[in-house]
Amino acid sequence: MSADAGTATRTVRRGLTRRRVSAALVGVAVLGLLAGCDLIAPQDTKYIQETATGVNGDIGPIFIGNAVLLTKHSSSLASLVATLVNQGTSSEDVRIVTHAGSETVTVKASESVQVGTPDGETVTFDGLGAQPGSLAPVTFQTSTMTETLEVPVLDGSLPQYQNLVP
Structure with missing residues (x-):
């Protein structure tokens, strides 16, 4: 195997690894943003109000x-x-x-x-x-x-x- 073929294989592997890591980071970021909506939005069930006058x-x-x-x-x-x-x-x-x-x-x-x-x-x-x-x-x-x-x-x-x- 020539030196150029080994370098090309490593470059392809690095590219795949970078894509996988990037995809995972994007997925984590999206999940964080979606979960963050629940943390910020007020939850009506925490505040129970009487529907009666008395x-x-x-x-x-x-x-x-x-x-x-x-x-x-x-x-x-x-x-x-x-x-x-x-x-x-x-x-x-x-x-x-x-x-x-x-x-x-x-x-x-x-x-x-x-x-x-x-x-x-x-x-x-x-x-x-x-x-x-x-x-x-x-x-x-x-x-x-x-x-x-x-x-x-x-x-x-x-x-x-x-x-x-x-």
Whole structure:
């Protein structure tokens, strides 16, 4: 084999090696760019937002859903609107407390109670003093647990609450 043939073979091998390395580097760069899009783009699933107007909470087996206070203005009667769900196996008395007073609602085992709706329980507070648009502390108590929620105070301007304002 002549010296020129050996040089030509090495040159061809170098060319193939360079092409393979270049192709691999281009592939890695493309993968890096595509993966980088996921790192930069915001992920909506990281930020869960409530679709309800009110707030939710738990006190033991009792789930408090979409709790809001409805009032015309700060000096008038306020009505609590919420859903209480008993996920337990025994009946629970839920005491609902604000600085303007307290009321008790009984929720049977594995049942729910609508509060503040025409077919549900009525829970009102006279002299709550909270302006629509503010938050008011409402404490929910069972025999073993207590949870205080900052409940939104609304004036009934939303269509779903217009007929529920006291």
